[in-house]
Amino acid sequence: LLIKLKTKTNTDYFLECCSREERDSWALDITGAIHAGHPVQVQELHRMKNSFKLLENISLHHIVERMCYSSTGIKLTRNLEQGSRYKETFTGSALVDWLISNSFAVSRFEAVTLASMLMEENFIKPVGARSTEATRSSDLSEQFLDDSTALYMFAESNNKNISSKEELQFNISELSGTIVKQGFLVKQGHKRKNWKVRRFVLRADPAFLHYYDPTKEENKPVGGFSLRGCLVSALEDNGVPAGVKGNVQGNLFKIITKNDIHYYIQASSKAERAQWIEAIKPLT
DSSP states (O other), X not given: OEEXXXXXXXXXXXXXXXXXXXXXXXXXXXXXXXTTTOHHHHHHHHHHHHHOOHHHHOOHHHHHXXXXXXXXXXXXXXXXXXXXXXXXXXXXXXXXHHHHHTTSOSSHHHHHHHHHHHHHTTSEEEESHHHHHHXXXXXXXXXXXXXXXXXXXXXXXXXXXXXXXXXXXXXXXXGSSEEEEEEEEEEEOSSSOOEEEEEEEEEXXXXXXXXXXXXXXXXXXXXXXXXXXXXXXXXOSSSOOTTOOSOOOSOEEEEEOTTOOEEEEEOSSHHHHHHHHHHHGGGO
């Protein structure tokens, strides 16, 4: 949920937003300010901003279900790239065409943004060198390619059976503990290593730490783990530690579970980081 600004002197600034809607709105307004001297471009930006409403009323899970329909879903084919053959894939341009033809988007700009969201939420994944290389771009708008040579496929957990994140099952007992602390922190993802704002809830008896997506209305965790046997520690702010990627503002701390899974989390201040560590340690 970051916006990257580069000045004429090649200085990079990273702005963190609380939601995709806020990020996209700011990105369009900033771009509009940059191109204020070009009326035609400004008019086009306003048109895109006013028409781009899919974030408010379209479910990604519904889109993936429709993509998997045997008759009207997206066509899966075998594709060849640089001597490697991939089964059950689709091209970036094919997905953009499908999203528009099924009325999920009215322009290729909207369809690319929607496809990027599907990839960011791990419903689809890049396959092959071209699409995989694009995901390394620092510009989020360039990570999904509207291209007939860029290949994608359903993520394994979503292929055909649509095992969505909303369907993650948590034991009732682990959600019944006493809430000790809760608040918003920024967490690094395990797969794409991008940073997302999450609402964390710390519970005792039993000791668990769950996190929720603040952009979703459902009050269901998108992840969580037992704190028994965990190690929690602050990370130094001088430099980026091993295992951490992307934009790091500091105030990092790390939790290592008994299964050796590493969670990297950013607090908004050193004081907030200290408070979370102090609250977590007695429960480990």
